[in-house]
Amino acid sequence: MRALLLAAGLGTRLRPLTLSVPKCLVPINGTPLLDIWLDLLFEGGIERVLVNTGYLAEQVRAHVAASRWRSRVDLVHEDELLGTGGTVLANRAWLGGQPFLLAHADNLTRFDLAAFVERHRIRPAGVVLTMMTFRTDDPKSCGIVETDTEGRVIAFHEKVADPPGDRANAAVYIAEPELLEFLSGLDKPVIDLSTEVLPAFLGRMITFANTGYHRDIGTPEALIKGAAEYRAAPPLK
Numbered sequence: 273m274r275a276l277l278l279a280a281g282l283g284t285r286l287r288p289l290t291l292s293v294p295k296c297l298v299p300i301n302g303t304p305l306l307d308i309w310l311d312l313l314f315e316g317g318i319e320r321v322l323v324n325t326g327y328l329a330e331q332v333r334a335h336v337a338a339s340r341w342r343s344r345v346d347l348v349h350e351d352e353l354l355g356t357g358g359t360v361l362a363n364r365a366w367l368g369g370q371p372f373l374l375a376h377a378d379n380l381t382r383f384d385l386a387a388f389v390e391r392h393r394i395r396p397a398g399v400v401l402t403m404m405t406f407r408t409d410d411p412k413s414c415g416i417v418e419t420d421t422e423g424r425v426i427a428f429h430e431k432v433a434d435p436p437g438d439r440a441n442a443a444v445y446i447a448e449p450e451l452l453e454f455l456s457g458l459d460k461p462v463i464d465l466s467t468e469v470l471p472a473f474l475g476r477m478i479t480f481a482n483t484g485y486h487r488d489i490g491t492p493e494a495l496i497k498g499a500a501e502y503r504a505a506p507p508l509k
Contacts, residue, residue, distance in 0.1 A: 273389065273446075274366070275318045275373040277309055278359060280326030280350050283378065285490045294328040295378045297335055298489075300499050305489075306332070309377050310341045316385030318373065322346045322366055324359050357463030360447075361455040369449050376443040380498045381406075382484035383444075384508050391480040392446040396422055400451055401470075401477040404444040406486035411438045414488075415466075417479060425477040428470070439479070441466075442486050484508050 283295030290298070296306040306323070313321055321344065325332045329349055336345050346366065354362055360374060371392065383404065392402040403425060405417050416435035418427040429435045443466075454472065455463060463469065470477070485505045487498040 273318055273371060273373060274368065275313050275321045275375065276360060276363060276367070277306075277313075277321055277323045277375055277377040278356060279306060279332065279377040280324045280329075280353055280359075281378060282327045283490070286492060286495065289492065289495075290327075292328075294331055295490075296323075297331060298495065300380060300489075301503050304335065305380065306335065306377060307339070308380070309375070310339065310345065312382065312385065313373070314341055314344060317389075318385070320344050320346065322348060322363060323377070324348050324350055324363075326350045326353055353462075355462045356465035357455050357458075357469050358461050360465075361452065361463065362461070364452050364456075367449075367452070371446060371448050374445045374447060378490065379443060379486060380489045380502055381442065381444070381482065381486045382502070382505065382508065383482045383486070384484065388444075388446065388480050391478070395478050396424065399424070399476055399478050400448045401473055402446045403470075403477055403479050404442040404482050404486075405439040405479045406442045406482045407438050408440040409438075411435045411440070414440045417441055419479055423478045424475055425470075425479060426474055439481065442482055444482075 279296035281295060283290035286295060297304045325347055333347060336342055408414055416429040416437055417425055417439050418436050420426050485502055489495040489498040
């Protein structure tokens with residue numbers, strides 16, 4: 273399986289730190305966030321990784337060139353950001369017509385990749401996407417995922433007062449090539465996955481529960497908290 277890591281964002285909520293460092297290279301206890309992702313994916317069995325670049329791309333290119341994984345990492349630059357879905361569609365040929373992993377590489381995470389892949393492999397008939405979820409400590413502040421008894425996603429509840437649970441979208445997916453057909457059918461280059469694509473796959477998407485660790489580290493406060501939690505989190509069983 274191949275993986276596409278989205279790493280081109282501006283990281284505006286983390287300024288002033290991201291005025292000189294791209295968000296994907298922000299250090300977590302001394303280790304750049306991108307390295308945490310690459311280690312997790314390659315050690316878990318991913319064949320190749322494509323990283324999209326945009327903001328401060330030269331730093332990302334230099335970092336990857338010095339990485340121990342450099343022979344298995346490809347880079348693609350976006351002068352104008354294409355959105356989550358647009359980046360997937362633009363790199364359709366690289367994905368090779370096979371199931372693929374897609375992730376926002378600006379979150380701090382630890383999960384069992386083999387279990388994630390297996391969850392997708394045994395998905396119910398008709399399912400195209402497997403979405404990773406995580407347990408949030410503030411359900412009112414993020415999008416909560418509602419599922420049926422089979423684990424199919426049947427609704428999203430975005431920042432509501434009384435959400436039906438505490439499992440949120442972790443922005444990590446395994447997708448079948450059918451997703452690309454849908455993206456192509458939108459007939460536009462810039463596509464947002466969360467607003468323009470996921471709602472169309474309700475009932476055709478299942479969840480995988482991240483039982484390791486996951487946090488959006490998009491603010492300085494969240495970054496500090498996440499680094500401490502990640503350092504203290506127990507290893508995956």
